[in-house]
Amino acid sequence: MLVPILTLILGITIGVLVIVLLEKEISTAIQQRIGPEYAGPLGILQALADGTKLLFKESILPSRGNTHLFSIGPVIAVISILLSFSVIPFSSRLILSYLNIGIFLWIAISSIAPVGLLMSGYGSNNKYSFLGGLRAAAQSISYEIPLTLCVLSISLQVSGRKRKRKKSLPQDELISQSILKRAQKINRIEFSLSFVWIPIHVLLNKQGIEQKTSGWLGTPKYIKD
Template structure:
């Protein structure tokens, strides 16, 4: 079967246009999400910077001023410092629980983004139970806090993990009826 040059060019251009449509569809999906997430991240950086400056003013001390102009890059420097800190594992504790606990807490937060609508037709997972799934997934975080506190085999770390889990649950208890009452009001 012989394919002449014109047909090869047509087939090649079809594949190029098909891949371009897929790439443009992915870009159309990711740009609003990345815009929203980067805006939230920038807002958090500014709020942390303002909180540190205001706290320094109240306590009559010098706040962050060396990292960038007026210390505006200080929250970013703190985040980079946290990323490159040494990972210490407890010698007598359960290292698997100690390592998996924080990962489970972060994973539950990241999974909640799957049901958040970023636009009118822009949602990663379109479910009819999105609000209930959001509440259920975010309720997994206290388990990770308990796992990391218990895995250290230290009574002070375990009591800190219990306190963090209790605080997280105490925020979720009033959140759930508020969110569900609004969603029930919207459903007709």
């Protein structure tokens, strides 16, 4: 049992590094910029350098906040993500837990991550951090519904074709939508509301218009502060 667990953890780590590097290369090609090229040959070690930097960054705890609640939040988010891989059958031998309700358990476990975001935002005892935690949790939950529908649709199609003994893949549209919703759920920079509101806020300031809204629509006011 220990060997599959270590293999899974190593595979997840390498997969994250490859995906981060691929995202940098694709963003570079789209924006016609010079991409990572100094960390290793052709910049292939850039993702490893970023991961090493994150591991050795200083942990700054709020002096007036709840340090325990602030620290437990990221742990809950990371553990929920790691546990969601335990029910994914990567092969006939590489699966940690074989359950008939594996897909429902995967959806339930992956939905715990917003709780960690709320705990960290509330534990910081800062209204801006708490607002950011609410926004991130609301955005994550809003993408849960279409992601769940896409995953369940793919599961139903695979189950039906398995009974008919037909070797065919599900619809490409559902797979692409599932991948897109997953990228939106983890709040990648392309779907971050903060980066969307920055150019709008700059435009409003140039025109002398003051944004007076509440909730996540009031993000420009907090960016200005």
